[in-house]
Amino acid sequence: MESEFHRIKRLPPYVFAEVNAMKAKARAAGEDIIDLGMGNPDLPTPQHIVDKLCEVAQDPKAHRYSASQGIKGLRKAFVNYYQRRFHVSLDPDKEVCVTIGSKEGLANLASAITGPGDIILTPNPSYPIHPFGFIIADGTVRFLPYVPGPDFMAALDRAVRNSVPKPMALILNYPSNPTAMVASLDFYGQVVDFCRHHGIYILSDLAYAEIYFDGNPPPSVLQIPGAKDICIEFTSMSKTYSMPGWRVGFAAGNRTLINALTRIKSYLDYGAFTPVQAAAATALNGPQTCVEETRQIYKERRDVLVEGMAQAGWIIPSPPASMFAWAPIPEPFKHLGSLEFSKLLLTEANVAVSPGTGFGENGEGFVRIALVENKHRIRQAVRSIRTFFGNAGGALKNFDAKRAAAS
Ligand SMILES: Cc1ncc(COP(=O)(O)O)c(C=O)c1O
Structure with missing residues (x-):
């Protein structure tokens, strides 16, 4: 056997x-x-978020299967967060998908969009799901340097000129796990211009969006004009609200990619437990102290x-x-x-x-x-x-x- x-x-x-x-x-x-x-x-996890979980868990209706794209109230809370934090407008129905942690979203998007031999570019070193989500999906991974600067851009250019077939997606993760590097809007602008020109999707992992020091909030790639033509961005409740075990994250941006992720998830899961999603909405809508x-x-x-x-x-x-x-x-x-x-x-x-x-x-x-x-x-x-x-x-x-x- x-x-x-x-x-x-x-x-x-x-x-x-x-x-x-x-x-x-x-x-x-x-x-x-x-x-x-x-x-x-x-x-x-902050007490008011735990309290909301307990309150909603008392309602038998909340015990049923949830929605695999995420409950509307949570998608709306997330849209308001992106508007407030990044001045990026999102359509909660077509440009947002709630995930069971951002890791799940990354892995399922990889399997939704990757065909055998498709080439994916990812910085090395990286958070393991970035390459392995695609390797599991039979993709081929080509590594880029991890410092977001001129060497990265030069390696990206080389990768596109020398890869057959042409790379179909690029992973970005700033602030980075493991290197803690951050990217500037200027860098994102260069990468988005390049990838739009070459027809390459960008998958940005912004799990550490709110864990920053010295008063410099990291930007979102979706702040770049036209980014939604090619970019999807993953964020997470795990670090921002200390909710790693709750398993809630988000994907936002490009409609084709959101549609692919939502569709594959509709075959695979029924979404996170509704009380977890309601509590996540409370976290996003509530006080941010x-x-x-x-x-x-x-x-x-x-x-x-x-x-x-x-x-x-x-x-x-x-x-x-x-x-x-x-x-x-x-x-x-x-x-x-x-x-x-x-x-x-x-x-x-x-x-x-x-x-x-x-x-x-x-x-x-x-x-x-x-x-x-x-x-x-x-x-x-x-x-x-x-x-x-x-x-x-x-x-x-x-x-x-x-x-x-x-x-
Ligand atoms: C860069 C990065 N992305 C994603 C994740 C996974 O986050 P989640 O708990 O939302 O699946 C982690 C967790 O360590 C991470 O470091």
Whole structure:
């Protein structure tokens, strides 16, 4: 009987699994591991949103199948948010689809629009669903640099000139997971002009739209005039309102793509549970002080991490947005590579981070540090890493000896 399934064979072993297994083992042995590995927001959902969920859940009518495109009240609340935040007008019926988290939307859109061998362009390193949504759908992925600037534009131009068939879609994700890079409107303008000219769809993932620091809200690609001709943008309730487990996100923009997503979803699901959608509408329509508080918390954590690590001799660029720091491996450890360095931090400092290679080959040389423990725990992590750096000679010698013996 077949056990090597075609799509499963296209999925490489999960790089994070090795660190996760070590983390679980250390915890089982009673170690206190500070987990800055997974990007799982730790803050509670604001109370007024939870209250709305409970209230609507009391209504038996809300227990039925919901609408796969999303309930109208939520689509309207989302349209008002885009108008308020980006000055972008959207038609709630033709240009918006509620998703069961933005990850679901990305994956289902990929399977709706991709034919075997279609070429998709995505920055590397990237959030894994960006390439793998398309790989699962039998597409072919070509990588671009991740810094939103001239090298990106040059690589995009090369990709279009050298790919047969011509690429059909480009993924953008700024603020980026894992690199925390942000894009300017000027950059979006250049990419939209280029892709409109070449007939390439743009799929923008704006999951970190509201997690920004230093007073610079990230723009939406849909702000570019004419963007709706080719762009769809995904946003999420998971980070903005600390609702990762609720599974609500949105797709908005180009009508053809929204129609494709809505149609495939109508075959696959009945939408998120109605009380979840009603509570999401309350979140978007209600007071936004909770979002400002969330931003402040991540900013404080960021500052504790970046300043503390700098004192320990680890210079980490301060992320302008997202809930991640993209940290170059310090010089004495560089030759270990990101997976071995992550394992060493875990065993020697009891701190879990994500190896950069888990996000693609160009993530080598970096680790991703998620700001998902409170600032006291982050301070504890900094102290522990500083102590480890101070005594790293032995650990490094051990590692080098083991590697020499193995080769
Ligand atoms: C860039 C990016 N996009 C999408 C998601 C998934 O968000 P959701 O919870 O809406 O599926 C994440 C989650 O970590 C993310 O980092």
